[in-house]
Amino acid sequence: MPNQGYQPKGTLDTRNPPQGGSALTERKRTSNIVSFSGGKDSTAMLLMMIEKKIPIDFIVFFETGWDFPGMIEHINTVEKQIGREIIRLKPNKSFKELFDKYGFPSLKGRWCLAYKRDTLRKFTNAHKPNIQWLGFAKEEAKRIKKTIGYCYPLVDWKITEEQALTYCQKKGYTWGGLYENRKRVSCWNCPLQSLKDLKILWKDHPGYWQELINMQKYSDWKFRNDYTLKELEEKFKKE
Numbered sequence: 001m002p003n004q005g006y007q008p009k010g011t012l013d014t015r016n017p018p019q020g021g022s023a024l025t026e027r028k029r030t031s032n033i034v035s036f037s038g039g040k041d042s043t044a045m046l047l048m049m050i051e052k053k054i055p056i057d058f059i060v061f062f063e064t065g066w067d068f069p070g071m072i073e074h075i076n077t078v079e080k081q082i083g084r085e086i087i088r089l090k091p092n093k094s095f096k097e098l099f100d101k102y103g104f105p106s107l108k109g110r111w112c113l114a115y116k117r118d119t120l121r122k123f124t125n126a127h128k129p130n131i132q133w134l135g136f137a138k139e140e141a142k143r144i145k146k147t148i149g150y151c152y153p154l155v156d157w158k159i160t161e162e163q164a165l166t167y168c169q170k171k172g173y174t175w176g177g178l179y180e181n182r183k184r185v186s187c188w189n190c191p192l193q194s195l196k197d198l199k200i201l202w203k204d205h206p207g208y209w210q211e212l213i214n215m216q217k218y219s220d221w222k223f224r225n226d227y228t229l230k231e232l233e234e235k236f237k238k239e
């Protein structure tokens, strides 16, 4: 479990409230910005930071409008329980409008992530200096590219994905059952999710599956390169 007195690695010490003295009192304190997706890892990170009394200035969530209702409810519950605002960041155009323009995101054209990055950057640029706290689990350490200005406390605390989920579940979080048969929770219509997760969508959320079929009519891009939605249905029926 995390150590008390955690110091972010490879970053500035964020606990530097202004000291006495003119130059120092004028210096702006570094803000801690928690990037919160609502998933098990970032939820565990946020709750552990609060437990360890690590100062948090902003908690931000990027709203795509494509989240499962269970995820939205989870975010509202966390917000209420911790008594802190979770700032919902939105791109300057809705994902509906962007979908009409670009169609489904794909491995080569993840426009959704580009909009997410730009929207977050706009927020962080408006709150400089800052450190962004990201909920990468221990096994995701190899994904870390940027270290200056970023903190990965779950990696430093050696918290695995499974431990993060168990920790949240022990606190009573259920996400409306979303993690019962999934390892990760993404946007319900994410073409990059695994075939296993798509099968769950087809089987357990027929309304969303139908919505995908409707969306395909308006997308120049196929939902996936390997299978059409029809082919996926046939495949799932046979399994």
Ligand code: SF4
Residues within 6 Å of the ligand: 064, 066, 105, 110, 112, 113, 186, 187, 189, 190, 191, 192
């Ligand atoms: S989960 Fe998929 S669709 Fe949603 S933002 Fe991420 S890559 Fe895009």
